[in-house]
Each structure stands twice: as structure tokens, then as C-alpha cells.
Amino acid sequence: MFVNGVNIRHDERVSARQTAPRTRYHHGDLRNAMMEAGVELARTGGPEAVVLREVARRVGVSATAAYRHFSDAEELLEEVKHTALAELADALITAVAAVPADGDPPDVVVARLRAAANAYIDFAVRNAGLFLTAYCRTASPDSKYEGEPFADTDAFRALSGLLDQAVEAGCISPEWRAGADIASWSMVHGFATLLADGPVGRHLSAEAQAFAQERTVELLLRGLTASE
Amino acid sequence: MFVNGVNIRHDERVSARQTAPRTRYHHGDLRNAMMEAGVELARTGGPEAVVLREVARRVGVSATAAYRHFSDAEELLEEVKHTALAELADALITAVAAVPADGDPPDVVVARLRAAANAYIDFAVRNAGLFLTAYCRTASPDSKYEGEPFADTDAFRALSGLLDQAVEAGCISPEWRAGADIASWSMVHGFATLLADGPVGRHLSAEAQAFAQERTVELLLRGLTASE
DNA sequence: CCTGGTAAGTTGACGCCGTCAACATCGAGC
DNA sequence: GCTCGATGTTGACGGCGTCAACTTACCAGG
Numbered sequence: 001m002f003v004n005g006v007n008i009r010h011d012e013r014v015s016a017r018q019t020a021p022r023t024r025y026h027h028g029d030l031r032n033a034m035m036e037a038g039v040e041l042a043r044t045g046g047p048e049a050v051v052l053r054e055v056a057r058r059v060g061v062s063a064t065a066a067y068r069h070f071s072d073a074e075e076l077l078e079e080v081k082h083t084a085l086a087e088l089a090d091a092l093i094t095a096v097a098a099v100p101a102d103g104d105p106p107d108v109v110v111a112r113l114r115a116a117a118n119a120y121i122d123f124a125v126r127n128a129g130l131f132l133t134a135y136c137r138t139a140s141p142d143s144k145y146e147g148e149p150f151a152d153t154d155a156f157r158a159l160s161g162l163l164d165q166a167v168e169a170g171c172i173s174p175e176w177r178a179g180a181d182i183a184s185w186s187m188v189h190g191f192a193t194l195l196a197d198g199p200v201g202r203h204l205s206a207e208a209q210a211f212a213q214e215r216t217v218e219l220l221l222r223g224l225t226a227s228e
Numbered sequence: 229m230f231v232n233g234v235n236i237r238h239d240e241r242v243s244a245r246q247t248a249p250r251t252r253y254h255h256g257d258l259r260n261a262m263m264e265a266g267v268e269l270a271r272t273g274g275p276e277a278v279v280l281r282e283v284a285r286r287v288g289v290s291a292t293a294a295y296r297h298f299s300d301a302e303e304l305l306e307e308v309k310h311t312a313l314a315e316l317a318d319a320l321i322t323a324v325a326a327v328p329a330d331g332d333p334p335d336v337v338v339a340r341l342r343a344a345a346n347a348y349i350d351f352a353v354r355n356a357g358l359f360l361t362a363y364c365r366t367a368s369p370d371s372k373y374e375g376e377p378f379a380d381t382d383a384f385r386a387l388s389g390l391l392d393q394a395v396e397a398g399c400i401s402p403e404w405r406a407g408a409d410i411a412s413w414s415m416v417h418g419f420a421t422l423l424a425d426g427p428v429g430r431h432l433s434a435e436a437q438a439f440a441q442e443r444t445v446e447l448l449l450r451g452l453t454a455s456e
Numbered sequence: 457c458c459t460g461g462t463a464a465g466t467t468g469a470c471g472c473c474g475t476c477a478a479c480a481t482c483g484a485g486c
Numbered sequence: 487g488c489t490c491g492a493t494g495t496t497g498a499c500g501g502c503g504t505c506a507a508c509t510t511a512c513c514a515g516g
Contacts, residue, residue: 025481026493046365052474062495064475069493073474137274137360137425153427179443182419182428186444190418191410197365199381200410215407216414223451253510254464281502289465292504296464301503 031069033059038080039130046129047136050077077138084134088123089154095119096158105169110221113162117188117217120155124192131196135189159185163224171225184220191216259297261287266308267358274357275364278305305366312362316351317382323347324386333397338449341390345416345445348383352420359424363417387413391452399453412448419444 027033037058041049052073056063070076095115101108124131160181166172172180194200195209204212255261265286269277280301284291298304323343329336352359388409394400400408422428423437432440 025495026483030493051472053472063473064496065494067475132365135421135426176443176447179440180447182422182440183415183444183447186419186422187411187415187448188418189422190416190420191414192418193363193421194410194414194417198363212407212410215404216411219404219408219411219448219451220415221451222454223447223449226450226454253466254512258464279502280504290467291502292467293465295504 027059027061027065030059030061030065034061034066034069034076035079035083038076039083042080042084042133043127043129047077047081047133049129050080050133052076074139077133077136081133081136081138084130085153085155087127087130088120088134089158091123092116092119092155093158096162105165106171109162109165109169109171110225113166113184113221113224114217116159116162117184117220118213120188121192121195121213121217124196125201128196131192135193156181156185166224176224180224184224187216187220255287255289255293258287258289258293262289262294262297262304263307263311266304267311270308270312270361271355271357275305275309275361277357278308278361280304302367305361305364309361309364309366312358313381313383315355315358316348316362317386319351320344320347320383321386324390333393334399337390337394337397337399338453341394341412341449341452342445344387344390345412345448346441348416349420349423349441349445352424353429356424359420363421384409384413394452404452408452412452415444415448 034055037055038050040058041051041054052066053063055076056066066073066076070079095118096112099108099112099115103111163172163177163180163184167174167177191200191213195213200209200212262283265283266278269279269283269286280294281291283304284294294301294304298307323346324340327336327340327343331339391400391405391408391412395402395405419428419441423441428437428440
């Protein structure tokens with residue numbers, strides 16, 4: 001796995017280190033333990049580093065023990081994925097909450113949107129592995145939320161709330177509210193992806209990346225708040 | 229692999245079909261043949277369907293024969309990836325060329341930008357496998373173009389040209405030109421990704437997707453052409 | 457026209473992976 | 487205190503990428 005030219009491929013898989021030989025035959029909390037080990041793997045190596053056998057090794061348990069708690073290697077990955085998604089949402093919500101709420105409502109809400117956008121991107125850069133895992137492919141349509149789109153991502157709900165506030169504050173004309181959520185998400189997500197995993201992150205200097213980020217976020221805000 | 233709820237996972241791998249038992253011991257054009265087989269696999273199954281042994285099987289050759297032409301399974305993937313990128317660029321350039329050039333220059337250039345954006349997204353939807361392959365992770369920094377960012381993607385150069393035209397035509401203020409390329413790319417790419425591989429494609433009805441696409445593209449154009 | 461060297465394929469093996477069937481161990485409730 | 491189900495283990499299988507050693511076919515130079 002390449003992130004900004006630094007090879008953080010999971011090949012110090014020499015590991016095999018298990019935290020402790022584990023005295024009791026039964027682990028007691030294996031499902032959680034495997035999840036956490038999986039998250040750790042994902043954090044440093046992205047989704048393809050979440051390898052069932054390695055997870056088992058780290059927890060100090062045989063590979064097949066996993067099958068008592070997960071139907072599949074895929075199910076483990078999905079669990080990890082949800083955790084990653086939740087962590088992303090956390091970062092986003094925290095950043096928004098940190099924006100001072102005094103001042104003109106329009107200014108505040110724009111500042112919040114900006115903070116959210118930057119938090120999303122920063123998360124993707126700082127936690128590339130987790131970010132990629134959050135959006136990695138998993139065969140099953142990860143929705144207990146069929147039809148109710150994105151209900152599983154708190155991040156998306158936070159964004160929606162912000163946009164509603166923006167309409168209230170008069171920053172966004174009501175007839176442009178619909179679809180603004182997905183559009184905003186697309187832009188930020190696209191930039192984050194191109195940065196964490198793609199050509200932007202690979203080819204651009206740090207300053208160039210920062211400039212591109214600022215421009216991208218401002219372009220989004222311009223589009224959202226354009227008077228026309 | 230799930231694309232919009234349709235499982236196109238590469239599990240009709242029953243294949244093993246080799247086009248013909250191949251009479252001559254030497255293939256003659258194995259490198260190309262493997263590439264093409266790889267592209268076909270990628271088209272229907274995404275990057276993870278590009279499996280060295282299966283490619284060899286399809287071409288009717290032993291697995292290790294690949295090593296006479298590729299240093300690595302990764303190198304094969306990368307070759308396929310470049311082909312996918314090229315195909316995407318083609319679709320984009322063709323769509324732009326199809327826009328009638330008569331009329332007010334500003335209108336024309338906006339129409340071209342819109343066409344490019346929609347072509348990009350449409351390609352991602354119609355050729356999800358290839359699209360995902362075009363942007364899939366490959367360990368090596370796929371740049372003979374180190375530092376000269378994106379020079380390997382004709383699609384990006386086409387976009388840059390369009391934006392230059394837009395400045396000329398007075399649609400984009402010159403001081404907003406810098407970074408507009410990456411920002412535009414981000415938005416379209418993000419939407420395409422969310423659609424081809426992510427929650428948008430999985431959870432939204434076709435009409436909802438179309439609406440979201442239109443809104444996303446228009447929001448981008450608004451941001452680019454905003455007067456202020 | 458032979459001949460030898462090298463490019464292009466082959467076979468068999470290795471260690472990784474996910475997964476299955478069969479067996480072992482523990483602990484909760486009769 | 488026994489039993490039985492939940493939880494772990496072992497060993498095996500086939501698929502993967504890759505390596506070393508072997509074979510085949512072509513092409514140049516005599």
C-alpha cells in the first residue's frame with residue numbers, strides 16, 4: 001500500500017506476535033478482540049491488510065476460531081469498516097463542534113461547513129488506511145438500511161444537518177438544498193480519495209496539496225452559496 | 229463485486245476456457261494477449277478479478293509463463309490500469325468533441341464542461357469494473373511522470389484545456405483558475421466513485437441517482453463560474 | 457545445412473490465503 | 487457431578503503468487 005509515496009504495505013507481517021499466550025482455553029471476548037486487531041491492521045495497511053489469519057495470529061488464536069464469531073472473512077472486514085466509518089464521523093462531528101457559535105448565523109454555518117470539509121479530508125490523509133477501509137468494497141450490500149440511503153453514516157447525517165442550517169441562515173437557496181448533500185459529499189470525498197490513494201497524493205508537494213485542498217473547499221462553498 | 233446491487237463477482241471463474249489449445253509452443257504475442265485478457269477480467273470484475281493464474285488460463289498458457297513478460301502480477305495489473313485510464317480518457321474526449329461548437333463561446337465552454345463531467349460519471353457507471361481498476365491501488369508509484377502530476381492521464385489534460393478555454397471565454401475569473409482542475413476532478417471523481425462502488429450506487433433509485441448527478445454537476449459549474 | 461545459445465514455455469514445489477470437517481475443552485444448568 | 491452446547495484446535499483442501507530447474511523452438515554464424 002502506497003500512501004504519498006511511503007510504502008506502508010503490511011509486510012512487516014513478521015509479526016506473529018500474540019499479546020500473551022493466553023492462559024484460558026476460551027478467550028472470552030474473541031469477537032471484539034478480533035475486530036480491534038482488524039481495525040489496527042486496517043489503520044496501518046488499509047483494507048487488504050485485514051487478513052483473517054493475521055488477525056487470529058495477533059489475538060493468539062487459531063485461524064478457524066474466527067468462524068465461531070464471523071460467518072466469513074468478509075463479515076470481519078465489514079465490522080472493521082463500520083468502525084472506520086464511525087471514527088471518520090467522530091472526527092467530522094468534533095471538528096464542527098469546535099467552531100465558535102457566536103457571530104452572524106450565515107458566517108457560522110459557512111465556517112462549520114468549511115470545518116467539516118477540512119476535517120473529512122484531514123482524516124483521509126492522516127488515517128489513509130482507515131479511510132480507505134471505510135469505503136472499501138464488501139460484497140454484501142452493507143445496509144440494514146436498504147433504501148434509506150446513508151442512514152448508516154453519521155457523517156452524512158451531520159452534513160445534512162449543516163446544510164439545513166445553511167438554508168435556514170439564508171446561505172443556500174431552498175430550491176438548491178436537494179442534492180446538495182450528495183454533491184458536497186462527492187467533492188470532499190473525491191478530493192480525499194485522490195489524496196489518500198490517488199495521483200494527487202502521489203504527485204503533489206505538500207504545499208501544492210494544501211493549496212488544492214483550500215481551493216477545492218472554497219469552490220464547493222462558492223457553489224453552495226452562489227446567489228444567481 | 230457488487231455494483232448497484234448486482235453481483236458481478238468474478239465467480240463464473242469456471243471458465244478455464246482457453247480460446248484454442250494453441251498449436252505452437254511459443255505464443256508469439258503473449259504480453260499483449262495477457263493484457264487483453266486482464267482488461268476483460270477487469271471490465272467485468274474490477275481490479276481484484278485480475279488474477280494472474282486466471283489470465284494465464286484464459287490465454288491458454290501456464291501461470292509462470294507470465295514471468296517472461298511481467299516482473300510481477302502487479303506489473304500486469306498496472307498495465308491493465310493504464311489501459312482503463314486511457315479508455316476513460318477516450319470516452320471523455322469523445323463526449324467533449326460531440327458538443328456543437330457554435331454559439332456564444334461562454335455557452336459552448338460551459339456545455340463542454342458539463343459534457344465532460346457527465347461523460348466521466350457515465351463511464352464510471354457503465355464500466356464500473358474498468359473505472360475502479362483505473363484508480364485501484366498499485367504499490368509502485370505509477371509515474372514515469374514523477375512530479376509532473378497527472379501527466380499520464382489524458383483525461384486530466386483535457387479538463388485543464390477546457391478550464392483554460394473557460395478563462396478565455398470569461399466564464400472563470402483568472403485568479404480562480406489555479407486549483408480549479410483538481411477541484412473539478414475531485415467533485416466528479418467523488419460522485420463517480422460513490423456511484424460505482426459506494427453507498428450512492430447501492431442505496432439510491434435510478435431516478436434519484438440521475439437527479440443527484442445533475443445537481444452535482446450543476447453545483448460544480450456554479451462554483452466555477454460564480455461571479456463574486 | 458547444421459549447430460548452439462537464448463528467448464519463451466513447462467513442471468513441480470513452496471508458503472501464503474480462506475475455509476471445512478472432525479475433534480477437544482470448558483462452563484452452565486439439570 | 488454430568489452432560490451438552492458454545493468455543494477453540496488440528497489437519498486438510500484448493501486457490502493464489504512466485505521460484506528453481508527443465509524443455510522447446512527459433513535464429514545466427516560457421
